[in-house]
Amino acid sequence: MTDIASALWLSAHPTDRSLNGALRAAGVAHLSRDSAVATSDLYAMGWQAALTEDDLGGVGGDQTFGTRTREAHLAGTLAPDIRTEQAKLREADLLVLQFPLWWGGMPAILKGWFDRVFVNGFAFNVTNAAGRTLKYGEGGLEGKRALVVVTAGDRAPSFAAGGVNGHLEALLFPLLHGILWYTGIQPLHPHLIAATDRREFGGLNHERDRLLTRLDGLPAEEPIDYRTLRHGGYDRDQRLVTDAAPLDLGIHECVAVPA
Amino acid sequence: MTDIASALWLSAHPTDRSLNGALRAAGVAHLSRDSAVATSDLYAMGWQAALTEDDLGGVGGDQTFGTRTREAHLAGTLAPDIRTEQAKLREADLLVLQFPLWWGGMPAILKGWFDRVFVNGFAFNVTNAAGRTLKYGEGGLEGKRALVVVTAGDRAPSFAAGGVNGHLEALLFPLLHGILWYTGIQPLHPHLIAATDRREFGGLNHERDRLLTRLDGLPAEEPIDYRTLRHGGYDRDQRLVTDAAPLDLGIHECVAVPA
Numbered sequence: 001m002t003d004i005a006s007a008l009w010l011s012a013h014p015t016d017r018s019l020n021g022a023l024r025a026a027g028v029a030h031l032s033r034d035s036a037v038a039t040s041d042l043y044a045m046g047w048q049a050a051l052t053e054d055d056l057g058g059v060g061g062d063q064t065f066g067t068r069t070r071e072a073h074l075a076g077t078l079a080p081d082i083r084t085e086q087a088k089l090r091e092a093d094l095l096v097l098q099f100p101l102w103w104g105g106m107p108a109i110l111k112g113w114f115d116r117v118f119v120n121g122f123a124f125n126v127t128n129a130a131g132r133t134l135k136y137g138e139g140g141l142e143g144k145r146a147l148v149v150v151t152a153g154d155r156a157p158s159f160a161a162g163g164v165n166g167h168l169e170a171l172l173f174p175l176l177h178g179i180l181w182y183t184g185i186q187p188l189h190p191h192l193i194a195a196t197d198r199r200e201f202g203g204l205n206h207e208r209d210r211l212l213t214r215l216d217g218l219p220a221e222e223p224i225d226y227r228t229l230r231h232g233g234y235d236r237d238q239r240l241v242t243d244a245a246p247l248d249l250g251i252h253e254c255v256a257v258p259a
Numbered sequence: 260m261t262d263i264a265s266a267l268w269l270s271a272h273p274t275d276r277s278l279n280g281a282l283r284a285a286g287v288a289h290l291s292r293d294s295a296v297a298t299s300d301l302y303a304m305g306w307q308a309a310l311t312e313d314d315l316g317g318v319g320g321d322q323t324f325g326t327r328t329r330e331a332h333l334a335g336t337l338a339p340d341i342r343t344e345q346a347k348l349r350e351a352d353l354l355v356l357q358f359p360l361w362w363g364g365m366p367a368i369l370k371g372w373f374d375r376v377f378v379n380g381f382a383f384n385v386t387n388a389a390g391r392t393l394k395y396g397e398g399g400l401e402g403k404r405a406l407v408v409v410t411a412g413d414r415a416p417s418f419a420a421g422g423v424n425g426h427l428e429a430l431l432f433p434l435l436h437g438i439l440w441y442t443g444i445q446p447l448h449p450h451l452i453a454a455t456d457r458r459e460f461g462g463l464n465h466e467r468d469r470l471l472t473r474l475d476g477l478p479a480e481e482p483i484d485y486r487t488l489r490h491g492g493y494d495r496d497q498r499l500v501t502d503a504a505p506l507d508l509g510i511h512e513c514v515a516v517p518a
Contacts, residue, residue, distance in 0.1 A: 197323075
């Protein structure tokens with residue numbers, strides 16, 4: 001049982017007059033009954049999607065762009081909107097990421113939230129007291145959990161095992177494992193609202209109820225059990241010692257640790 | 260052997276004073292010796308990343324946002340920068356997508372190129388004369404090929420089979436299979452420039468040579484052999500009839516079609 005004292009509800013749909021808008025309003029209201037809920041409705045905020053030179057607050061020099069983002073973070077010169085989002089994230093026990101699945105992933109405006117907010121030194125390249133770099137289950141954002149809520153036009157089976165679009169957790173692997181888990185955030189299994197363009201769609205009322213029920217159950221949910229580096233199983237090249245198929249992302253789940 | 264009469268080189272790095280900038284300049288110059296090469300350097304262009312209401316040119320009404328993007332495309336009212344990119348893409352036999360791997364995928368500005376340019380009716384929901392919807396190996400962009408050129412800070416083994424970051428072709432599955440293959444574009448195996456932040460980095464000269472050699476060999480390359488719907492193997496729910504592991508994206512490759 002994990003209490004949710006505070007949450008940040010991130011959403012990315014061009015208009016409130018949409019399924020996403022209705023589900024967002026219902027979800028935020030519901031969660032707000034027992035938790036302090038901050039929101040970042042990226043389209044409504046006019047959020048800048050692309051990380052640019054101007055975001056660094058004048059940190060120049062000959063170093064790489066990535067290194068300079070780190071310097072800007074440490075110097076406190078990152079653009080104010082970035083620092084505001086970092087502060088909101090720091091406060092949150094739970095991160096909700098709600099978006100329509102566009103081309104198998106996040107709309108650009110939401111990807112750009114991670115590009116700009118999750119900078120070097122804040123979300124990665126963070127070390128512990130002994131100087132060890134923390135990543136994959138450890139890091140500056142450890143202790144938080146995240147729920148991805150995604151709408152998709154296609155039917156659910158096409159995002160299931162063997163589905164033509166790829167398994168939803170495989171499509172979202174770069175987000176679930178590469179962003180969230182990498183930075184120490186525990187990803188829950190994503191919540192799919194499918195068939196939104198089709199006659200199989202369950203309808204707004206049904207999907208709203210299903211979402212609110214999911215939210216009610218979050219405290220008792222177990223996150224995806226990805227492998228940490230401390231679980232072992234990786235060789236010196238950070239490759240798993242396993243005979244699993246080359247493209248099977250499931251091997252990263254902590255179910256069959258090689259001896 | 261596939262001639263490259265014309266190419267579009269898309270790139271997305273915040274500054275030309277970078278490895279990406281140097282490789283881009285070399286690659287474009289090299290390809291230009293034998294092909295007509297258009298470029299879209301998204302940061303230099305100040306490309307708008309987020310698809311918005313304003314992009315629709317006034318197409319309103321009660322329909323969903325996605326449906327209205329289709330109407331705007333068919334009515335020719337999409338924003339001029341979108342129509343310009345569509346025209347450049349139509350002309351190209353080869354699409355080169357060059358970017359630094361940010362959080363396991365495209366920088367937001369490049370994801371936004373697909374969100375805005377690959378609209379309903381242009382890149383998907385395209386039908387043939389018999390009214391059949393064309394997708395996964397067929398579609399409005401059929402006949403084109405695409406090469407993804409990606410730089411990454413981590414070493415190559417971490418993006419290989421069993422690598423802790425996930426196999427590069429699995430990380431890029433939403434792009435390679437979900438965007439390119441879905442719209443009829445044939446994706447080539449991605450070109451990885453790894454360890455850019457590490458002592459194992461091969462150096463600019465080495466990586467430039469390796470990229471130009473790759474470009475020279477493109478006409479003879481075979482694309483990734485993804486499965487088409489016409490190959491069969493999918494049931495009525497568009498799921499593969501197979502015992503392959505649930506998250507194994509490799510099952511979509513056309514190597515072992517179930518009987």
